[in-house]
Amino acid sequence: MLKTSLYEEHLQLNAKLVDFAGWQMPIQYKNLKEEVLAVRNDVGVFDVSHMGEFFVRGPQAIDFVDYIVTNDIKNAQMGKAIYSPMCREDGTVIDDLIVYKLAESKVMICVNAANIDKDFDWMNSKTENFDCTLSNHSSDYSLLAIQGPNSFNTLKKLDLNHDLKDISYYSIDIKENGETPIIFARTGYTGEDGFEIFAPHDYIKNVWKQLIEIGVTPCGLGARDVLRLEVCYPLYGHELSDELTPLDSGLKWTVKLNKEDFIGKQVLADANAKYKLIKLTLDRGIPREGYTLANSQGQEIGRITSGTQSVILQKGIALALVDKNLHSSGEEILVNIRNKQYPANIVTKAFVSGGHK
């Protein structure tokens, strides 16, 4: 089992550890609800060092990344972070990732921990027509997510050996550090304002200790999942998978068909979504991943991809994939929970509106 550089710190804080994509990760420290509320109302810190970091370097680094992902990298401003799916030729999603435009000839890509090898092999097989090199720096980096409305103020109190700038959402601030630049990105997966810090292990350990010292709430993957679900962010392996296209997962906005060329373009240009990703709340009962959905005639029309009790709404919330041919909007949906049917409310807006600007 793999351990992050903060493993000992988690033990000291009595974290509950679980196996996540081969890593021993903290799922919860003291109390999941308090961790969620810390992020919504104040600030919390997550160790997400299990995630992967790739660098693409060379004159055609940006061209290459633009070609392998569906979102527009070329026209994005330098110093910006861009969320995108990465697809196969048939349009199915290999992973969803964040591209960081560090310089004209340098791009960092942050990928899901479970997909590091799959992504690297895929990307590597596509580099031949581009003047660039791809390298996997996942083991050189640790990653902290500092999230919540007080993230910036909190980070300004620390000794970061860097004058952190008040950058805008999805922008980056780089501290040069040889082969392993330290990257402060105003990104995260909670819907709140916040920063992610990509840095060598010792630097991250030092920042973590300072944060805990001044009383910042350590938060586990359990809280992170509730937070991302409350703001309806998709998660690979749940709303996104090898069998689905970005169109199936409600990510049409990330597929830029006006781009010159990219892998999957031909198929995605003509494809129709098979599924619709919908948002449900339950007045009674808690929807969980895998529960099936039925219409009022009892016909199965889909399944829940992620579900939980919302800490903010204090009721069950879920994302679900429904078959477009079996469901038209406005029709009643029932959730099958242990052989009982619970009526669901279909909502259009995110369950919780995050505070990021």
Place this chain on the structure above:
Amino acid sequence: MAKILDGLKYTEDHEWISVEDGVATIGITDFAQSSLGDIVFVELPDEGESLEAGNSFGVVESIKSVSDLYTPVNGSILEKNTTIEDSPESLNEDAYGSWLIKVKLENEADIESLMDSTAYKEYCESNS
């Protein structure tokens, strides 16, 4: 350290049982509520349903997890605690004060094999 009360019987699934006049009252222990975290949903069987020892009779759910409740005894449901279904958080506040079901026992001897407070304390220590 989780609270364990003398005079109750305990199961390996972290339920407590007290018996009076052939009726078993069943709940979850302080250890159970503490490991589950914030309990947000409880589903219990209705009056008259029959229970078979070793089977699930309901669920307790925390924000992120679903856990089955297992009956250690055979019998039929006399009463369920509807207050708990409406305010499941009371299990976190007072696990022993928040019973879940009352069961008419088929055979009182069913409870003899269960742990007493001393044995349950050892069991919790070896499982935490």
